[in-house]
Amino acid sequence: MDKTLLVSAIKKGTVIDHIVKGQAIKIIKLLNLASHDKRVTLGLNLPSKTQHHKDLIKVEGRELTPAEANSVAILTPQATINIIDDYRVVKKFTCKLPEKIKHIIVCPNPQCITNHEEMDTNFQVNQEKKQVKLQCHYCEKKFNQDEITSYNT
């Protein structure tokens, strides 16, 4: 059986693996990966031993910061981040749900002050049962992760 991965290996950069199926495109948006000239390879519905199906993102020439990696956790808490150098994994870690997320999320409440003034958003992140809940520091509304549809880039 051919065990070669369907997407090619990268020389240097980041591989975000074990993404919950269907979330990779949102992560591309969240991390604004499409707006620079680095090569990004996206795998959707790949077979996975642990998840049945998973998504995967490879970003060439860019190492995700811990803050960026943790922001991924709001969409897919069990994702793993692999930092690649010279085709080898030099660092591997799982995302950690941050306590707060500044700037990245656009508040879905159209009446929230953050949608009317030039200012950073700020969300408190809480794990309630199995759901990730995000509470806006300003309008105090709570949202499920799937209610967040826009990100500041």
Place this chain on the structure above:
Amino acid sequence: MPKKINFQGKSLVSITDLSKLDIIQVLKIADELKKEPQPHLLDGYVMGSCFFEPSTRTRLSFETAMQRLGGRVIGFAEAGTTSGKKGETLYDTIKMVSGYTDVVVMRHPLEGAARRATEASDKPILNGGDGANQHPTQTLLDLFTIKECQKKLQGITVAMVGDLKYGRTVHSLAEALRHFGARLYFVAPESLQMPNSICEELKTQGIKFSLHENIDSIINKVDILYMTRIQAERFPDKMEYEKVKNIYVLTPRMLDKAKPNMRVMHPLPRVNEIETGVDNTPHAYYFEQAKNGLYVRQALLGLVLGKL
């Protein structure tokens, strides 16, 4: 004797900013000010009164509170008279006003505006309502009124009636009453019932509550009947509003079954949900409630300015 909390320089944006002890302290001081006015407590202090949208009770009672403590007031009563109309940000307006004043009271149509204002100001901000979000001084005056007419706050039974879906007043009051082990009855048509998120939180905190569709079934059980207005402006579908607008009208006859100590409260303005005949019964307490706003706001001003 509970430890005295230092409020000096602190802002009040949300009722959740206050612990049970904070609330008890504010109510105690408001009670003292009601019994013994302090007309020179805030001599020399200036309050900025920034009302970006119209208000009657909140603005007038805050301004009167300041003046009756000896302080002075500057400000505006509608956004049209400010530089906001020229495109000035809320941040800049508040930064400027806080440079002129010692404390800023504000109301704004956008949710989160008061929290944003605290970032612009090195003076305390008192939130007089930010859109549908928070109105913490209303909640404090509601608690003060309940304590005043029932002689206690612990373990009372409260029915909230009307628009429980959109009404910020009932959301904050339910939130605050969790500190005092209240039994809550939510009376509303299905389409305007208390949001699930709030019911879930009350469940988590072990607060007993039940949902009802008519006042008659609970009026004999409660200490407080908290009426609210069904707000036409909240309904996207005017037909839906027409169906429910007169669903709860409290009449003097309905009060026959009420306990003698039961009091009717309402954040006002009322439209037609309380017949004027109720005003003359011993159960009516909504005008006292509105008046109590004065003492609670005096207490807050004195506390955040470090004079109490």
